[in-house]
């Protein structure tokens with residue numbers, strides 16, 4: 001059978017592809033699997049509005065993110081703040097026998113203080129700061145003082161009643177076992193203020209620019225008869241880059257802009273003039289950003305300032321008719337559309353790049369320690385969860401000996417189940433080479449607290465608990481701490497751990513901790529240098545995309561839905577070809593039919609038993625199979641998506 005003759009009896013009718021067209025159902029018959037993942041073609045009748053081409057993000061954020069009001073704001077004669085610390089000590093918790101109770105309510109009942117008013121005031125203040133930001137869908141974006149576990153000796157009835165009264169309103173009570181625990185974790189997610197959620201995680205949309213269209217034109221000059229085709233090619237679409245900006249240290253700027261689109265290439269012109277290239281877009285991210293395909297694998301890790309990765313290459317410009325000139329066809333009336341730019345959603349995650357991470361229970365003195373060893377000025381206060389977001393500080397030991405230290409929000413026993421602030425900030429320690437574990441010496445059971453935090457580390461990521469660490473027993477200036485020091489030290493020594501003691505407030509012993517940490521950091525660096533990995537290819541994502549896009553036209557899969565008599569021919573190469581075909585020009589039809597035949601699509605369809613009148617869908621085109629009268633041949637009328 002001569003396939004070249006199959007099209008001879010073809011009649012073509014264009015019809016818009018209905019959006020309600022039934023999709024192949026579950027009994028779809030798959031033939032091969034070369035389906036591209038990222039390439040998506042869409043009807044071009046609703047082009048997305050073009051956004052400003054200015055690079056995404058400029059400048060950075062302050063190093064300190066703690067924005068809680070100072071302790072003075074709690075000013076209430078009834079409120080004896082100092083006595084609160086004792087209430088939330090981890091060592092006081094007796095999870096098995098006691099029931100959790102809300103912090104808000106505790107404040108209200110014990111001190112006659114309406115903490116909710118405070119919370120709404122803080123929310124207002126915060127919202128002012130973030131004006132014009134509606135990404136968080138009107139959720140509570142303020143701070144909530146009640147988001148930590150609080151146990152109080154009390155009857156079961158009392159706890160249950162409270163829970164009933166509050167229903168789901170505050171999302172703060174965690175605890176109990178089984179189902180209740182699950183619920184607690186879920187609720188916590190919901191209650192995390194937007195500023196905390198967006199500090200180190202965000203989702204953005206990127207799209208490379210579409211290529212410009214090629215045009216059909218002919219040379220007309222006085223003394224040049226039959227000047228020939230002179231339509232120029234379209235310009236290339238703008239690329240999407242991602243660049244590490246040293247000045248940034250959070251992903252918060254992405255709350256304001258989520259969409260990044262490369263500029264469209266200009267169309268070609270007569271006299272063989274090519275269109276201009278579309279504008280590139282550069283997305284600035286902080287060092288330590290991990291880029292994932294939304295819900296998928298890690299694509300890139302951008303660690304060092306100045307690194308610039310090509311994420312999505314712009315679409316190719318369509319060829320003008322000058323490019324189609326050949327010996328067979330000297331007056332081609334054909335030009336291509338520009339190639340559509342690739343698009344995708346990306347999940348960004350920030351893992352701070354610090355040498356040393358400070359961890360410990362809330363109120364242990366972590367921020368105080370950072371404030372005395374570096375120029376950072378984190379908020380310090382005598383209530384737990386003062387620090388809601390990590391703070392960074394640079395410690396200078398000598399002219400050229402510096403290290404970056406991160407102070408993290410406090411950790412509670414059960415953080416992995418969502419207690420306290422949860423332990424999501426622990427991921428920032430994954431890149432630290434050394435941990436400084438601060439123990440509150442003035443607490444009743446320092447060793448118990450120490451063990452609880454170690455356990456949380458291990459629950460979060462066993463690799464974290466294998467990192468070198470220093471145990472710094474703090475608040476030695478207080479008698480209750482110095483009294484317990486010896487027993488704490490001996491107990492840890494018997495387990496092979498060598499703790500050191502200090503007082504962050506009086507600064508005694510802090511320098512030793514720093515020197516010790518610096519030594520460990522240097523050791524770790526020396527170890528790492530031994531196995532330095534080779535140069536990373538930062539354009540790996542773009543290369544991968546290009547590879548997918550350049551898929552051969554004869555790689556496709558055919559699926560069949562017998563119910564609706566529909567055949568789907570899916571393949572990245574074919575799809576791209578359909579998208580770039582400009583039906584306005586008369587030679588396009590012939591070229592399209594030739595390609596369908598040459599790539600073997602017609603042959604395969606025939607083999608699979610396509611019948612007269614069946615629908616065949618290729619890319620965004622819908623065609624009706626029409627057997628030629630003389631021979632059983634494919635194709636006939638073509639229906640197009642609305643142009």
Ligand SMILES: Nc1nc2c(ncn2[C@@H]2O[C@H](COP(=O)(O)OP(=O)(O)OP(=O)(O)O)[C@@H](O)[C@H]2O)c(=O)[nH]1
Pocket residue numbers: 360361362363364365366367368369379380381382383384385386387388408409410411474475476477478502503504505506
């Ligand atoms: N007496 C004494 N108090 C200290 C010392 N270090 C910290 N504090 C006090 O302990 C309280 C808590 O200190 P922070 O530095 O805010 O504690 P933190 O560990 O950062 O607490 P979170 O951010 O809530 O996790 C403050 O009132 C500090 O003044 C110390 O060495 N001696």
Ligand SMILES: [Mg+2]
Pocket residue numbers: 366367368378379380386387407408409
């Ligand atoms: Mg703190």
